[in-house]
Amino acid sequence: MAFRRAAEADKPAILAIAAQIWEGDDYLPDVIDDWLKPGPAQLIVATSGGRVAGLARYVAEFPGFAWLEGLRVDPAYQGQGIAKALTGRMVEMADEAGVEVTALSTYMDNTASQRVSAAFGFERAVGFAYCEGKLDAVKGHARASTRVVEVARDEAAAFIAASRGLAAGAGYLPHSWRFYPFARGPQIALARMERVLGIREGGRLAALLCLGDQTPHGAASRSIDCLEGEPEAVEELARHALTYAREEKYFEAMIPCEEGGAPPSLPALLKVGFEVWNEGKADVIVFERRRQGAR
Ligand SMILES: CC(C)(COP(=O)(O)OP(=O)(O)OC[C@H]1O[C@@H](n2cnc3c(N)ncnc32)[C@H](O)[C@@H]1OP(=O)(O)O)[C@@H](O)C(=O)NCCC(=O)NCCS
Structure with a gap:
């Protein structure tokens, strides 16, 4: 070999x-x-x-x-x-x-992959619920909103750093099946997102959505990452994001759900035609290996 x-x-x-x-x-x-x-x-x-x-x-x-x-x-x-x-x-x-930290993600039933990583000391760090929006199912829910604006990356970074989703995702910002250790490089993570969109209410950011292109699944998919905020604004943002669908086969989103109650993004995505594979419970698992002595 x-x-x-x-x-x-x-x-x-x-x-x-x-x-x-x-x-x-x-x-x-x-x-x-x-x-x-x-x-x-x-x-x-x-x-x-x-x-x-x-x-x-x-x-x-x-x-x-x-x-x-x-x-x-x-x-x-x-x-x-x-x-x-x-x-x-x-x-x-x-x-x-x-x-210090090496990580990977795999589906919960991929025993072979998990046995391989376990042999090198990888341990489960956190789980996300996979949520998929096939184009045929979601396109009827697309609605452009005049309230949606592009958000500056610095403001988005501060919003994400303080978000419930980042905490529920053990500090990982999902980008399709890839997960970014946000605190190690907020701008590196945000640079991978095609658009960072938000809705403001009374001058403050009520909801944020990152739309990732060049996902690990190539041009056939587009990911909705970090959808978070107040429920109505979250749904409005999700519908707006769907207007960016072109010839893609599907949208995908990873919902951080480790802390019990799912964040508002899950009900919003289900409402606009997304489906879950595991009843909205964690099924995509991030495994980490920490170098000895690393925090
Ligand atoms: C996962 C994959 C890479 C494993 O390759 P491999 O060379 O056969 O794996 P290894 O021979 O190194 O085996 C490693 C461990 O996995 C176990 N294993 C291998 N195939 C397995 C299977 N189908 N079901 C359960 N365990 C399996 C082996 O028993 C071994 O575990 P052990 O040493 O504790 O007994 C291969 O099955 C593959 O290409 N799968 C499809 C792609 C994939 O799932 N990639 C991982 C995505 S995250």
């Missing part, structure tokens, strides 16, 4: 693996060109006898923090410890870089 950074020439082998994952519904084909671009994030392939057997991506965008995603093993090579070896390599990269 050898590891190396993926190159353009690996694309066909990577796509051949993706075609066999989740009955061909893997999002990798949508993001692979982006993932192969040179940059600080590294797509690593594991090779066996020169053939690409598996892959995983290491993203170091925030100080002291690394995000792992895209773990895949060719079904022909599964069950031989390749995912563990790849994750071990990622953890080594994080340790070499002095990273």
Whole structure:
């Protein structure tokens, strides 16, 4: 088994693996060109006898923090410890870089992925409820509001830092299936959002919504992140956000719900045609590994 950074020439082998994952519904084909671009994030392939057997991506965008995603093993090579070896390599990269916290997300029933991460000391940090709005179901609920304004990133950062949702999400700001450690870089997280929209009442921000583009699921989806505030304003913002739908297949939102009572975003999203997979309870789980001695 050898590891190396993926190159353009690996694309066909990577796509051949993706075609066999989740009955061909893997999002990798949508993001692979982006993932192969040179940059600080590294797509690593594991090779066996020169053939690409598996892959995983290491993203170091925030100080002291690394995000792992895209773990895949060719079904022909599964069950031989390749995912563990790849994750071990990622953890080594994080340790070499002095990273304090390494994190990843996975669906609650992905036992294989959870066994792999548990072997390296990853522990559940927090859970979010996945909420999906298929275009056909939500488009009839879209309504542009003249009260919606673009919010300056500094003001948005202060609103999010004090929000109930951030606390309920253990400090993570969701962006589709990726979760940003907000306090480590509020502006890095907000720079990933296509729009930051709000509604003001009496001069203060009554509700905020971040609309994320280039989600981990590629152009086929668009995420509604950090929808929070007063219930009526939240619903108005959600309806407004739906007017940005174009040819996307669906919208997705992760609802922080660890502290019991779901925040107002969940009822608002259900009202505008979104559906949940687990009755609105946490089903997308963020796992963290802390370097020894790190807080
Ligand atoms: C998850 C995945 C990467 C695991 O790859 P792998 O190389 O077969 O995993 P390993 O051989 O390193 O096995 C690691 C552990 O997972 C367990 N495992 C593997 N496949 C499993 C399955 N289908 N169900 C339950 N456990 C499984 C193994 O028993 C082993 O656990 P153990 O050492 O405690 O016994 C692979 O199944 C895959 O590509 N799945 C689809 C994509 C995916 O789910 N990626 C993770 C997204 S977060």
